[in-house]
Amino acid sequence: MARITAGVGSSHVPLLGVAVDQGKTRDDYFGPIFAGYDWTREWEQAEKPDVIVLVYNDHASAFDMKIVPTFAIGCGERYKPADEGWGPRQVPDVEGHADLAWHIAQSLILDDFDMTIINEMDVDHGLTVPLSMMFGTPDAWPAKIVPLAVNVVTYPVPSGNRCWALGEAIARAVASFPEDLNVQIWGTGGMSHQLQGPRAGLLNAEWDNRFLDMLIGETDAARWIPHIEYLRETGSEGIEMVMWLIMRGALGAKTRLLHRHYHIPCSNTAIGHIVLEPAE
């Protein structure tokens, strides 16, 4: 049977992709950010996940305002890196796992999550930057990807509670897939940042670290954080952190911390990264 063996949380700032693509990951600015991912890159090489359910948000690349799905799952065979206005990133195409993705999609719908199904789309930095952070620059990505896109732009975005519950349902769906697969779930985005208005540039290291604390162990306090708290404390784009709760919810009642990293700043944003595994 398939099983979820670990969860990864990570920011997905586009500038990190630029640093990888231009070979700047060890310079004075980016060095401390990437050093915090060294542990994870080695760990991933040993773990060799077959599939990653990658929770991210599209940044006006695959979707525009014509259609705004709250939760959408990629059931396609293959996804190309999106052209975000300066040409697509020169990274490998993303290979889907259509069998598992369709199984998850069907299971979630039967489990009362009314998913939008995507057969074709390009994937932007929200999805490819975490792959670069965790896998470096291989010729082909070493795992298949099930993209799970969340609306965290147009309000109301889904609640933390709903995201957590979706994670729980994803774990049930994966557990009922007959093939023996090592599946990870990644929650991406955040941490504190605000990209708009006179309050732009807001960062909140104290709050971000409390949030990381709340992902570890038995507490489910994070699922009850209301939108307004993210907005007030972590900036208008800090709301992306609800996507980490899908990852956390999928890991079950209790987690164990494997690795943690935090760094300020990357461009406008606080970088957070955590690796967790389900604990009995």
Place this chain on the structure above:
Amino acid sequence: MTDSGPTIGPMTGATKPSANIHEYLAELEDIPGTRVYTAARARRGYHINQFAMSLMKAENRDRFRADQAAYLNEWPLSDEAKGALLARDYNHLLDLGGNVYFLSKLFSCDGLSFAEAVSTMTDMTFPEYRDMMLNGGRSPEGQRSIRANLAASEKGN
């Protein structure tokens, strides 16, 4: 009348009291220096954002650069929105329902980095903004609530 309307089946799964949408939306407007991209803004700014999205295509960028006003005239935009777009007045565009992820297509078209474009919405120059970020960013202290700030200033008077 004995008809009591459609029968509602048993509740399943977790339930919680419905959020009060009016309180929810009012709180979103209570954050200093912030325009949350609410449904109302998304509706108002629809064509601003779809215009910005069109700049994802190289041929549209070329046409826009060649004659900005003419390109904008192809879109059902108000004169106010056209003016704000031509002036790159991003705070004004947020007020008109622009969203930063869409407006960023215009940043890219102008060759501006995200951080530089964002800095134009603050009261800082780009070097000042960059230094603030390198020094830990803007603190949320005193920036959390318009109502709380107002109450504090009235108390102080």
